[in-house]
Amino acid sequence: GEDVEQSLFLSVREGDSSVINCTYTDSSSTYLYWYKQEPGAGLQLLTYIFSNMDMKQDQRLTVLLNKKDKHLSLRIADTQTGDSAIYFCAENLAGGYNKLIFGAGTRLAVHP
Amino acid sequence: NAGVTQTPKFQVLKTGQSMTLQCAQDMNHNSMYWYRQDPGMGLRLIYYSASEGTTDKGEVPNGYNVSRLNKREFSLRLESAAPSQTSVYFCASSEIGGITDTQYFGPGTRLTVL
Numbered sequence: 001g002e003d004v005e006q007s008l009f010l011s012v013r014e015g016d017s018s019v020i021n022c023t024y025t026d027s028s029s030t031y032l033y034w035y036k037q038e039p040g041a042g043l044q045l046l047t048y049i050f051s052n053m054d055m056k057q058d059q060r061l062t063v064l065l066n067k068k069d070k071h072l073s074l075r076i077a078d079t080q081t082g083d084s085a086i087y088f089c090a091e092n093l094a095g096g097y098n099k100l101i102f103g104a105g106t107r108l109a110v111h112p
Numbered sequence: 113n114a115g116v117t118q119t120p121k122f123q124v125l126k127t128g129q130s131m132t133l134q135c136a137q138d139m140n141h142n143s144m145y146w147y148r149q150d151p152g153m154g155l156r157l158i159y160y161s162a163s164e165g166t167t168d169k170g171e172v173p174n175g176y177n178v179s180r181l182n183k184r185e186f187s188l189r190l191e192s193a194a195p196s197q198t199s200v201y202f203c204a205s206s207e208i209g210g211i212t213d214t215q216y217f218g219p220g221t222r223l224t225v226l
Contacts, residue, residue: 004154035217042116042202042217043155088154099170100215102154 004103018076022089029091116218125193133188135203144186148199193225
């Protein structure tokens, strides 16, 4: 079945690294995404990783993919208060249209 | 470019009332989507339009209808609103609808049905 799970809340100190975790169940997923939602706003694509990759780095963001365990993580280095938001993991299933299955989102709170 | 715009931003309806949520994109995208977001849940796809002139059901289409008016606009209609339709509704668009496609989201419409 199709299911994406995330922990709902993460609190970190400014300047520390944040790691947001996600598990998915559908092994046919081809792309996995991280979206960011700031208060009152729509979702903004942060980064994505193709399923045949293990890691992708983009400035302060590092995505790790363990396909065997169906585990995806997003690491934010040097977390800032502007990183406070809800982060959604999503998988894009193979075949057909661009169908995204979203997790419930992890609320990241950054405190001084 | 405004990207994806949605109107209204907020709406309160009484049970049984009808309304249409509007969405427009200025990125010349072929595919458009309507999602709903409920507390503690991820976004769920209501309907999508792979290209102008086509629409298809997503995961949770019951109680909704859509119209792809032209390439730019994709509207979502609630014919007889129910409290279970209280949610935040997001419209999105993507260039071609393929699996490598990035979806761009609007700011959302917060709907409350009393």
